[in-house]
Amino acid sequence: MSTKDDELLKELALEEYKYGFTTDIEMDIAPKGLTEDTVRLISAKKNEPEWLLEWRLKALRHFLQMDMPTWQNFEHPDVDFQDISYYAAPKAKPQLNSMDEVDPELISTFEKLGIPLNEQKVLAGVVAVDAVFDSVSVKTTFREKLKEQGVIFSSFGEAVQEHPELVRQYLGSVVPQTDNIYAALNSAVFSDGSFVYIPKGVHCPMELSTYFRINAENTGQFERTLIIADEGAYVSYLEGCTAPMRDENQLHAAVVELVALKDAEIKYSTVQNWYPGDKDGKGGIYNFVTKRGICKGDNSKISWTQVETGSAITWKYPGVILKGDHSVGEFYSVALTRNKQLADTGTKMIHLGKNTRSKIVSKGISAGVSHNSYRGLVKIGPGAENSRNFTQCDSLLIGDRCGAHTFPYIENRNKTATLEHEATTSKIGEDQLFYLTQRGIDPEKAVGLIVNGYAKEVLNQLPMEFAVEAQKLLAISLEGSVG
Amino acid sequence: MPKERPEHQIKIMITQVSDSLYSQLIKTYGENLPSAEPRSLDEIRKQAFERFKRVGFPTVKHEDWKYTNVQPLVNQHYELDVEPSFAAIDLNNAGIPRLDAYRVVLVDGKYHAGLSDDVSDVPGLSIMPIDQAFERLCFAKYFAQFADKTDNPFVALNTAAFTSGLFIEVGKNTQLSKPVHIIHVSAARQPVFNQVRNLYVMSAFAEAEIVESFITDDAAERNLNNLVTEIMVREQAKLQHYYLQTATSQSSYLNHTEIYQEKHSLYNNYNCTFPGPAFVRNNINVRLGDSEVESHLYGITLTAGNQLVDNHTIVDHLKPHCESYEWYKNITQDTSTAVFNGKIFVRTDAQKTNAFQQNNNMLIGEKSAVYTKPQLEIFADDVKCSHGCTIGQFDNDALFYLQARGISEAQARILLVHAFAFDVTSRFANATVREYVEHLVEEGL
Numbered sequence: 001m002s003t004k005d006d007e008l009l010k011e012l013a014l015e016e017y018k019y020g021f022t023t024d025i026e027m028d029i030a031p032k033g034l035t036e037d038t039v040r041l042i043s044a045k046k047n048e049p050e051w052l053l054e055w056r057l058k059a060l061r062h063f064l065q066m067d068m069p070t071w072q073n074f075e076h077p078d079v080d081f082q083d084i085s086y087y088a089a090p091k092a093k094p095q096l097n098s099m100d101e102v103d104p105e106l107i108s109t110f111e112k113l114g115i116p117l118n119e120q121k122v123l124a125g126v127v128a129v130d131a132v133f134d135s136v137s138v139k140t141t142f143r144e145k146l147k148e149q150g151v152i153f154s155s156f157g158e159a160v161q162e163h164p165e166l167v168r169q170y171l172g173s174v175v176p177q178t179d180n181i182y183a184a185l186n187s188a189v190f191s192d193g194s195f196v197y198i199p200k201g202v203h204c205p206m207e208l209s210t211y212f213r214i215n216a217e218n219t220g221q222f223e224r225t226l227i228i229a230d231e232g233a234y235v236s237y238l239e240g241c242t243a244p245m246r247d248e249n250q251l252h253a254a255v256v257e258l259v260a261l262k263d264a265e266i267k268y269s270t271v272q273n274w275y276p277g278d279k280d281g282k283g284g285i286y287n288f289v290t291k292r293g294i295c296k297g298d299n300s301k302i303s304w305t306q307v308e309t310g311s312a313i314t315w316k317y318p319g320v321i322l323k324g325d326h327s328v329g330e331f332y333s334v335a336l337t338r339n340k341q342l343a344d345t346g347t348k349m350i351h352l353g354k355n356t357r358s359k360i361v362s363k364g365i366s367a368g369v370s371h372n373s374y375r376g377l378v379k380i381g382p383g384a385e386n387s388r389n390f391t392q393c394d395s396l397l398i399g400d401r402c403g404a405h406t407f408p409y410i411e412n413r414n415k416t417a418t419l420e421h422e423a424t425t426s427k428i429g430e431d432q433l434f435y436l437t438q439r440g441i442d443p444e445k446a447v448g449l450i451v452n453g454y455a456k457e458v459l460n461q462l463p464m465e466f467a468v469e470a471q472k473l474l475a476i477s478l479e480g481s482v483g
Numbered sequence: 484m485p486k487e488r489p490e491h492q493i494k495i496m497i498t499q500v501s502d503s504l505y506s507q508l509i510k511t512y513g514e515n516l517p518s519a520e521p522r523s524l525d526e527i528r529k530q531a532f533e534r535f536k537r538v539g540f541p542t543v544k545h546e547d548w549k550y551t552n553v554q555p556l557v558n559q560h561y562e563l564d565v566e567p568s569f570a571a572i573d574l575n576n577a578g579i580p581r582l583d584a585y586r587v588v589l590v591d592g593k594y595h596a597g598l599s600d601d602v603s604d605v606p607g608l609s610i611m612p613i614d615q616a617f618e619r620l621c622f623a624k625y626f627a628q629f630a631d632k633t634d635n636p637f638v639a640l641n642t643a644a645f646t647s648g649l650f651i652e653v654g655k656n657t658q659l660s661k662p663v664h665i666i667h668v669s670a671a672r673q674p675v676f677n678q679v680r681n682l683y684v685m686s687a688f689a690e691a692e693i694v695e696s697f698i699t700d701d702a703a704e705r706n707l708n709n710l711v712t713e714i715m716v717r718e719q720a721k722l723q724h725y726y727l728q729t730a731t732s733q734s735s736y737l738n739h740t741e742i743y744q745e746k747h748s749l750y751n752n753y754n755c756t757f758p759g760p761a762f763v764r765n766n767i768n769v770r771l772g773d774s775e776v777e778s779h780l781y782g783i784t785l786t787a788g789n790q791l792v793d794n795h796t797i798v799d800h801l802k803p804h805c806e807s808y809e810w811y812k813n814i815t816q817d818t819s820t821a822v823f824n825g826k827i828f829v830r831t832d833a834q835k836t837n838a839f840q841q842n843n844n845m846l847i848g849e850k851s852a853v854y855t856k857p858q859l860e861i862f863a864d865d866v867k868c869s870h871g872c873t874i875g876q877f878d879n880d881a882l883f884y885l886q887a888r889g890i891s892e893a894q895a896r897i898l899l900v901h902a903f904a905f906d907v908t909s910r911f912a913n914a915t916v917r918e919y920v921e922h923l924v925e926e927g928l
Binding site for chain 1: 546550831832834844846847848849850851852853854855856857858859860861862863864865866867868869870871872873874875876
């Protein structure tokens with residue numbers, strides 16, 4: 001590597017995290033520690049019905065009995081579950097009905113993040129936003145407009161109050177409390193999140209979006225998202241996340257459940273930009289998330305798209321259970337790690353129904369001394385006649401001290417299934433770089449171009465507005481990297 | 484908080500087989516090999532047994548044994564170290580037509596001088612039972628130096644308690660004109676657990692072909708064979724190594740092969756498993772220990788009945804400028820299961836590595852299953868690594884095409900499987916072995 005490249009790599013390492021500010025706001029924080037009382041406290045704060053408290057306590061009991069897994073491709077950090085506060089909310093206020101009642105400090109926080117909470121300010125009203133600040137949802141926009149179509153888009157807490165029958169029916173139906181240790185933890189202590197219900201035959205008129213922000217210190221964020229698309233419905237949903245720069249690590253253990261009934265389609269996109277820690281690996285978010293969708297009805301479709309650039313450790317496998325016949329699961333991912341970031345991410349496609357199809361496109365980019373792993377499971381059950389899977393996972397290495405790892409699990413128990421898997425690992429082609437620089441494009445821009453081209457297949461899956469955002473995010477994260 | 488196996492479970496497993504194994508070990512140390520073994524070997528055995536005792540036999544909770552349950556196998560009763568009956572061993576099943584080779588016969592792991600060719604007059608080639616090689620310089624240098632670094636509990640058990648095996652050394656600059664054909668026969672008339680340990684040393688500039696056949700004698704009782712083979716391929720040496728697994732359902736195998744390669748060396752492994760043995764687990768690990776090393780691993784697995792064949796391979800690029808190429812094909816029929824786990828490691832600074840891995844599967848059996856995990860772990864950036872994996876079945880268009888031209892369905896299927904296997908069989912360096920394998924593929928359908 002030339003000196004010029006080294007300098008650029010250095011710059012890359014020092015690239016600042018621009019969402020690292022903190023908001024000074026009066027908070028209501030639960031004392032540290034995790035006991036049954038903590039769970040009861042959260043449940044009481046949210047004024048929850050008895051069955052939900054029981055459900056939480058059951059999860060807690062499971063959690064306390066579970067061991068930390070050891071199969072992951074990174075050293076699991078010691079997380080002291082008793083040293084975390086499980087509930088943090090901006091000081092309670094009565095039900096918010098208009099913008100004027102939202103704390104101006106919060107509005108300005110979300111404005112700094114580029115998330116307008118003021119409906120009038122949103123251009124043409126194409127995106128409805130649920131803003132989650134630490135443990136609670138502060139504002140959901142465009143609720144009235146969505147209501148006209150029968151679409152329910154609210155915070156999880158409100159959904160428990162207003163639509164308990166829906167919540168009760170679907171909560172934990174895709175990710176059971178016992179699924180894994182962090183899902184159990186989330187089930188016990190989740191504080192808020194988003195709830196979406198699209199009624200039969202409704203094509204949701206706008207993009208729905210949740211914006212997660214961790215602000216308080218020494219807290220974990222445990223939100224829960226539940227999206228139900230009834231027969232023939234369609235919804236596109238996007239989540240974004242940021243956190244302040246802090247020296248200690250913070251835990252984010254969310255659960256997302258998607259349910260697609262007959263002929264329904266859910267498109268779920270994530271642009272994950274939690275604070276990744278500084279260049280020495282100090283601080284940053286542990287992003288341990290369980291995301292799973294079920295294509296319950298025939299001809300349903302669930303598509304995950306994720307752009308992962310943040311978090312000290314990212315550990316998640318958004319998956320799809322293809323239960324309905326002719327259902328389709330898709331997974332598109334770009335994961336970029338740099339400095340000392342670690343990512344162990346991928347997907348699980350469980351084929352149960354006949355003629356089910358799944359497609360996986362995963363693009364990993366590692367720079368600095370980071371490690372990026374793809375871990376995927378494609379499972380074809382004995383009854384999944386004529387099912388089809390295509391998997392492509394590519395890794396790009398920038399610098400000679402990073403790592404790229406691939407762990408695909410392919411399990412087939414049906415003789416009519418067809419599966420393909422391919423993976424490549426390489427660095428940015430010198431000839432490609434040469435071609436571009438020779439035409440007067442400086443090396444930095446050339447790398448950006450090549451990486452964007454490399455990730456294009458995934459970025460194309462994002463809704464328009466966010467594709468632009470994600471492209472910028474990749475460019476910033478990559479600034480000055482030449483391999 | 485790593486998940487420990489509950490204490491009582493370990494105890495149960497050890498009482499089932501290794502309790503008697505343990506007493507057998509004491510006997511081995513106390514009576515059988517008191518003075519023949521050098522002190523250092525005693526120590527190695529002792530340590531290995533400690534290692535084995537710590538972990539016990541693996542369960543499916545262990546990532547490396549996720550799809551391969553050895554518990555039913557190790558929970559049965561076996562005799563340890565029976566004296567083989569050399570009478571009436573029928574070698575016809577291992578005969579490779581027209582193969583002109585130095586024949587070596589191991590009956591339940593023990594060298595059978597009567598059936599083996601005398602190679603004492605072949606310059607540069609020494610073949611002997613492993614217990615006669617303990618005093619050799621290169622035995623001390625290489626024995627238990629490679630395989631025992633892995634965490635396979637069966638290797639530890641083997642090191643601790645192997646009772647037989649083979650030592651081959653091909654001397655410096657020796658190019659063997661004929662292949663060495665090793666025939667492993669399982670013949671014991673009572674249930675037996677064989678522990679066989681082999682060490683092959685290819686000296687600098689040596690070239691050789693080793694063909695290993697596995698067969699079961701018709702009168703044999705059920706047997707479990709735990710084989711460990713360590714192979715040292717020194718500078719500029721070349722070794723072509725064939726495994727032809729044609730035993731019957733009485734036999735089960737745990738076969739661990741550990742290869743270490745030095746500068747400019749070449750190692751090719753051709754691993755073929757056919758319908759027959761109930762359970763086969765192969766571990767083939769190649770360590771590319773110096774620069775400009777080349778390794779090829781080819782595999783053909785054709786399963787039928789209720790067989791389980793599990794091929795685990797590791798290609799470990801430790802140094803820059805090496806090349807590896809791996810291609811495994813599985814064809815599963817009936818209710819059989821094929822497992823493939825291929826790991827490629829490219830260590831830090833192993834720049835300019837070219838590593839290729841492909842695994843193709845044809846799942847034919849109504850209730851058969853394929854579990855595959857092609858895995859890459861890469862710690863260097865200037866490398867070209869790729870892997871591919873497919874699972875499919877007969878192409879109906881192709882079947883129709885052939886049938887429309889008057890070829891019977893059965894014949895068409897054979898043709899298609901033949902074509903499927905061709906990518907691998909065409910790489911065989913030895914034409915005689917290739918023909919034999921192609922014949923076995925046809926027969927196995």
